Amino acid sequence: MNFFKSHFRYNKRQRNGIFFLLLIIITLQSIFFFVDFSSEKIIDFSTSEILVFQAKIDSLKNIELEKKKPKIYPFNPNYITDYKGYQLGMSIDEIDKLLLFRSKGEFINSVKQFQKITKVNDSLLKVISPYFKFPDWVTKQSNSTTTLIRNNSKHIVIKDINLATISDLRIVNGIGEKLAERIIDYRAKLKGFSFNNQLYEVWNLDKELVDKVLQYFKVKKLPNIKKLNINEASFKEVLSIVYIDYELTKKIFNYRDEVAEIQDIDEIKKIEGFPIEKFDRIALYLVAE
Incomplete structure (x- = not known):
C-alpha cells in the first residue's frame, strides 16, 4: 500500500504545476472551440495570372488527347470495314448500308454519293471526307446497259466488256481472233474487268488498239468478285x-x-x-x- 501511496503524494510545488497545466489545457480548448479560425479572404480565380496558367494546362491536355487519337490516313471509302467505320465514328446502321451497297458490286465515286448511300450526318461527313481518296480513274458511269455515242458521224453502241465474246471483240479494226482470246483470258484471270483501263494490262495489246476497243466496249456492270x-x-x-x-x-x-x-x-x-x-x-x- 505504501508503494501506491508514494505515487499519489505531491508537494505544494507539484500541485501548483498540475493546476497550471490543467488551466492551460482548458484555456486552449476554449479558444479552439469559441474562436472562428476560418479565413474571410476570398481567392479570386479570375485573375489574369491564374487564367493564363489554366490555359496552359488545358493546352497541354488537348495536345495529349490529340496524341492519343488514332491517326487517320487517306483511304478509299469503298473499303471501309466494320472496325474502320467504328474508328471513324459511323453507326452500325451506316456501316451496314455501305457494306450492303458494296456487296452488290457497286462502287462509291464521290463524297455526295457516300452520304446518299450511308446517310451519315453533315458534321461527321465534314470530319472524315477530307481523308477520302478516290482512284484517278474513277468516273461517273451510266446506269444503263448500253450508251450511244457519236464517232466519225455514226452511232456506236457501247457494250459491256465483261459480256463480250470473241466474235464481239473482232468487230474492232485490228483485233483478230488471237488478241480477242487474249482479252477474254485476261478477263478470266481478273474474274472480270472492274476498270476500263485494265485493258491496257493485256499482254502485247498496244495502247492504240485498246483505245479502239474502248470506243465499243466499257465496264458497264462490275463483276462479283468474292474477296x-x-x-x-x-x-x-x-x-x-x-x-x-x-x-x-x-x-x-x-x-x-x-x-x-x-x-x-x-x-x-x-x-x-x-x-x-x-x-x-x-x-x-x-x-x-
Missing part, C-alpha cells in the same frame, strides 16, 4: 491474285505473322516495298475480317 480474308487465306490463294507476285506474297504473310491479325486492308500499305499504285486493284480481291 479472300487476308487473315485466313493460304499462301497459294494470295499468290493467285494477278497483281501479287511471289515476293509480295511473302512480305504480306510475314507482316501478318508480325501483327497476329490485320485489322484493316489498308494496313498492307505499310509493308516495305508495297506497290501503292496497285493497292486499289489488289483491294478488289482481299479483305481484312
